[in-house]
Amino acid sequence: MADFPRSLLEFQRRFPDAAACAAWLTAQRWPDRFVCPACGSGRAWALATKAWTFECAACHRQTSVTAGTVLHGSKLPLTVWFWAAYLMATHSNGISALQLQQQLGLGSYKSAWLLCAKLRRAMVAPGRAPLAGLVEVDETEIPCRAQDDPPTGGGGRSSQGKLLIAGAAEVQDGRPGRIRLAALEDFSAKSLHGFVAADLAPGATAKTDGWSGYPGAPGVHHEPHVIGPMAAHVVLPWVHRVFANLKTWALGVYHGLRRPHLQAYLDEFVFRFNRRRTRHAAFRTLLGIGLTLKPATYNMLIAPEPRA
Numbered sequence: 001m002a003d004f005p006r007s008l009l010e011f012q013r014r015f016p017d018a019a020a021c022a023a024w025l026t027a028q029r030w031p032d033r034f035v036c037p038a039c040g041s042g043r044a045w046a047l048a049t050k051a052w053t054f055e056c057a058a059c060h061r062q063t064s065v066t067a068g069t070v071l072h073g074s075k076l077p078l079t080v081w082f083w084a085a086y087l088m089a090t091h092s093n094g095i096s097a098l099q100l101q102q103q104l105g106l107g108s109y110k111s112a113w114l115l116c117a118k119l120r121r122a123m124v125a126p127g128r129a130p131l132a133g134l135v136e137v138d139e140t141e142i143p144c145r146a147q148d149d150p151p152t153g154g155g156g157r158s159s160q161g162k163l164l165i166a167g168a169a170e171v172q173d174g175r176p177g178r179i180r181l182a183a184l185e186d187f188s189a190k191s192l193h194g195f196v197a198a199d200l201a202p203g204a205t206a207k208t209d210g211w212s213g214y215p216g217a218p219g220v221h222h223e224p225h226v227i228g229p230m231a232a233h234v235v236l237p238w239v240h241r242v243f244a245n246l247k248t249w250a251l252g253v254y255h256g257l258r259r260p261h262l263q264a265y266l267d268e269f270v271f272r273f274n275r276r277r278t279r280h281a282a283f284r285t286l287l288g289i290g291l292t293l294k295p296a297t298y299n300m301l302i303a304p305e306p307r308a
């Protein structure tokens with residue numbers, strides 16, 4: 001489907017006001033006709049007194065077009081949500097909360113950060129298929145940016161720690177397919193097996209550098225290449241390119257990553273990489289995926305992530 005804007009100008013024409021955004025959301029949620037989420041009735045009317053809200057003719061339950069979606073309960077205008085999703089999805093490198101606040105003229109950094117966090121949460125499709133076939137698997141470290149660290153992470157406090165990351169990249173006909181990244185507690189066999197089990201399909205072939213942590217990962221074939229550290233990028237070119245791009249991106253957009261919410265930022269990188277050839281469609285996916293999520297509270301978003 002080509003039903004998404006392909007330029008800023010087209011976007012502006014397509015979504016000039018909240019009514020246009022609400023009409024688009026309504027069509028996404030109920031492509032044929034409204035269906036009451038409470039009783040399943042298809043008869044409803046739009047309320048004149050409440051914006052973008054339907055009342056069921058059978059059970060009189062009122063349903064907002066944003067209810068139960070990533071936009072639920074937000075005080076921000078729909079147009080701001082749409083602009084944010086468009087900028088986040090189509091910009092080749094993404095956009096930080098600070099940039100978003102400036103671009104959209106938002107009143108506070110906190111609301112910009114929340115907007116980004118909610119959209120980022122919509123970047124992991126529930127039930128997405130694990131990687132399959134031949135998959136390069138490796139791990140890397142990036143400097144942890146502490147609160148007062150210089151952006152390069154090269155300051156005196158960079159000894160506060162490294163962020164440990166496992167990565168995997170499908171290889172199809174010698175080209176990279178989809179990727180996955182996971183924040184790990186350590187590089188033990190248990191942690192690495194957990195990553196492989198979560199992100200590789202049963203029967204996939206894991207191509208690794210022969211690090212002792214991978215053999216025995218259940219359900220996958222293992223193809224170790226025991227090599228010196230200098231040659232890893234030759235044997236595992238695609239996952240190494242992913243790591244290099246990740247490091248550049250983390251510094252360029254976020255001035256380095258911090259331990260809290262690391263997985264959410266990795267998920268954003270993965271979302272962007274896996275849609276690198278369909279950036280404009282990613283806008284649709286971003287809001288579309290969000291429509292299947294339960295709304296997140298502020299406390300859910302700021303809570304520390306469970307560590308893999």
Ligand SMILES: [Zn+2]
Pocket residue numbers: 036037038039040041056057058059060061
């Ligand atoms: Zn009903």
